[in-house]
Amino acid sequence: MNITRENVDALNAVVKVDIAKEDYSDKVEKILTDYRKTANIPGFRKGHVPMGMVKKQYGKAVLVDEVNKLLQDALNKYLTEEKLDVLGQPLPKPQDDIDWDAEKFSFEFELGLAPEFEVELKGKKAITQYNIVADDKMIDEQVERIQKQYGKLVSQETVEKDSEITGTFTNEEKEIDNKVTLTLDKFEGKATEKQFIGAKVGDVITLKTKGLYSDEHELMHALKLSHDDVHGLDIEVNFTINEINKRELADLDQELFDKLFGEGTVKSVTELKDKIKEDAEKQFVQQADQKLLNDVTEYLVENTKFDLPAEFLTKWMQTAGEKEMNAEEAKEEYEKSEKSLRYQLIEGKLIEANDIKITMDDIKDHARNMIKAQMAQFGQMNPSDKELDDIAARVLSNQDEARRISEQIISQRLLEVYKEKANLKTKELSYENFVKEVYGDK
Incomplete structure (x- = not known):
């Protein structure tokens, strides 16, 4: 077997795989011999069918199957050994005239190659990092809501x-x-x-x-x-x-405080307001972080310039999904997903450059913390380790859920990188003003 590559340009290549008879003949012969032992053909006892008849009936199908297996294994091994960073999957060049009676075969595959580029986090223009605070107005409104709810x-x-x-x-x-x-x-x-x-x-x-x-x-x-x-x-x-x-309105007394936060946790209106402020601002951190993550992502996609093998990817998308698309549909799909693809490549660079690694223990710990927080919302404040482990195991048995948690952890790690290395400016404002500034005054 011989594999060669011709680089069309920086983003496209063609790999040629030549397969000779000695690469597949022993395997094909063994499979046909096994077929002969089990074949049921009228007029012949089981195991005594002439090999010529077995080859005539099954030979070509076995040959095609084995050559295809050999081809895929060789191509995957080649891509790994050559450390080629490919986009999508290799696309076989159409061959309508394969002579399966020949002893040698040649196959060509188009490759879309990932571009070379650098990611610059520290841009000239600073990105806003919001620090959202709970102001007196919001805290007073929350106190009144509590009084109404329990009144x-x-x-x-x-x-x-x-x-x-x-x-x-x-x-x-x-x-x-x-x-x-x-x-x-x-x-x-x-x-x-x-x-x-x-x-x-x-x-x-x-x-x-x-x-x-x-x-x-x-x-x-x-x-x-x-x-x-x-x-x-x-x-x-x-x-x-x-x-x-x-x-x-309910009275702001110890009975209400204990009902809200547990016995003795809050003992005065001042402590109640402090607790409301603390809990609200914890939630605000999540919103501010999500906004920062979105803004840095947008900045990176807009300011990290590189070309993609667009023609190859469009062609690949025609057959990559569950439903085959025509050329026009594939072009439209590529245009819709190009931004996402660019960020995937940028994200991969950042993960590699900052040595971000996710272990199974990281995923389990994240799942446990997520479950613990959800249980706390329903009043289960102290679940046992066994309960958490059992629920986490059930959650992570779902591959989609495990992948989603892994993506969440990567986002958190990247957010830490952004906070450390990106050009950020901090802006403190109330939640009401944050909503007005970010989402418009609705």
Whole structure:
């Protein structure tokens, strides 16, 4: 067997594999001999079928199968030994005229080669690293939410500005009949609020759906309709009032503190606010980190310049998926996935340059910590090591889940690299201002 490579350019190559009779003949002969021992052919006793007949019936199929196996093994070994960094998979050049009666065969494969490039983390323009803080306004609002959540409902005769109103939305034509509890602050306009003020149980209020809520999701919940159904909906609905209540705020006392955080953990309103601030800012770190990860990724993709073997990858995509694509579909798919492919190559460079390695112990530890955090949300604060290990083993038996956890760890490790080596500038702001700046004032 002989394997040669011709580099077309820096990103494309053709590998030629020449297979001679001595490479496959012994294997083919052995398989046909085994076939002869077990073949059932009318007119011959088992094991006594003439070899010529076995070769005539099975010879070509066995030859084709063995040559293909030999070809794939040789090609994979060659790519490994030559340390070729290929993109996609080798593409066989079409050969419609293979003479399987010949003794020698030649096959050619197109290769797409990974480009050579350098990754520069420290760019001229600094990337913003957000430090999100819980300000007094947010903490006070959270305290009030807690008081409302654990407070008690007091029945009212008429609707006031801060009432909780339970009632039913109806519209015969659209078959709307949905019972909800609402508060007036959720409505978009003051005019709607005025319609409710002073109303009593049993009153029916007619409302227009257009402009009723600023967020369509609120309207979806109120009317129990799908997103498509509420989009642009402009009808009248009736709201029949069933109950009117006012929520009396819970006292900020030790009983409430113990209910929220466990006995003796928080002992004053000041400690309550400190705890709320601490817990909120832990959550904010995750959001800030995700924003930083997204921004650095975007920066790297936009500023790390290299060419890709686009023609090869487009051709490869035609047959790489579960469903075969035509040339136009493959071109469209390549254009959609090019950015992702570029980042995969950049990420690979960064992982290698920073010696990032993920062990099975890392994956198990991450899974255990993830499970422990989830269990804590449901009040299971001290699970045993055996419980964690058993659940982690079940989680990691799913290959997709194990791969997802591995990707999470790599992202965390890369984030540490970015924080250490990228050109960053820190910006401190409240969560409200963070949302406005990053996502727009919605």
